[in-house]
């Protein structure tokens with residue numbers, strides 16, 4: 656999202672090596688065209704987790720488990736993650752990756768559609784990471800707010816759509832117009848929700864950081 660590629664390359668070059676299993680999974684995701692969080696977003700999440708020290712995390716959009724494993728590395732002792740995925744082909748790969756990383760006891764994968772799963776969940780979460788279908792975030796928002804603890808943090812990824820979000824509806828390709836208008840609606844809601852304080856960051860593909868007040 657930061658438009659200057661050299662700046663992004665420079666920022667990425669400062670990153671040190673990750674846990675070897677995570678590095679392998681990241682490479683496997685690249686080889687199989689599975690979208691996972693970008694390096695800058697990884698660094699942001701790690702730092703946020705260390706500050707927030709969440710005991711319970713909910714992730715919407717597991718893919719093959721990369722970000723769930725990454726987050727689990729930066730949680731306090733005993734911290735638990737619930738992650739939700741509906742794409743059948745990715746679920747066994749994610750489960751295998753949790754096993755490879757030795758995280759089966761810390762990460763619980765729930766299979767199914769995010770909205771239905773969220774509606775069935777109770778208890779509260781200290782951090783929710785929203786990283787699924789961008790056009791659906793607006794539908795998940797009421798459940799996300801309900802499930803967040805007071806002071807809980809909502810991180811929404813890919814909210815600036817590689818810059819498309821600032822374009823007029825008619826400048827966006829026709830097939831992307833629904834997502835475009837839903838994302839603008841989502842960002843408006845995040846900024847005007849009476850229970851949320853939100854900062855929108857041009858980081859990676861755009862990250863919205865909200866806190867429930």
Ligand SMILES: C[S@@+](CC[C@H](N)C(=O)[O-])C[C@H]1O[C@@H](n2cnc3c(N)ncnc32)[C@H](O)[C@@H]1O
Nearest residue numbers: 691692716718721722740741742768769787788
């Ligand atoms: C960008 S990927 C997640 C990447 C992952 N968080 C990471 O960084 O390692 C988004 C995932 O959300 C899943 N997804 C999309 N819509 C969903 C829905 N309605 N319910 C559950 N999962 C969904 C997709 O199948 C995809 O695997």
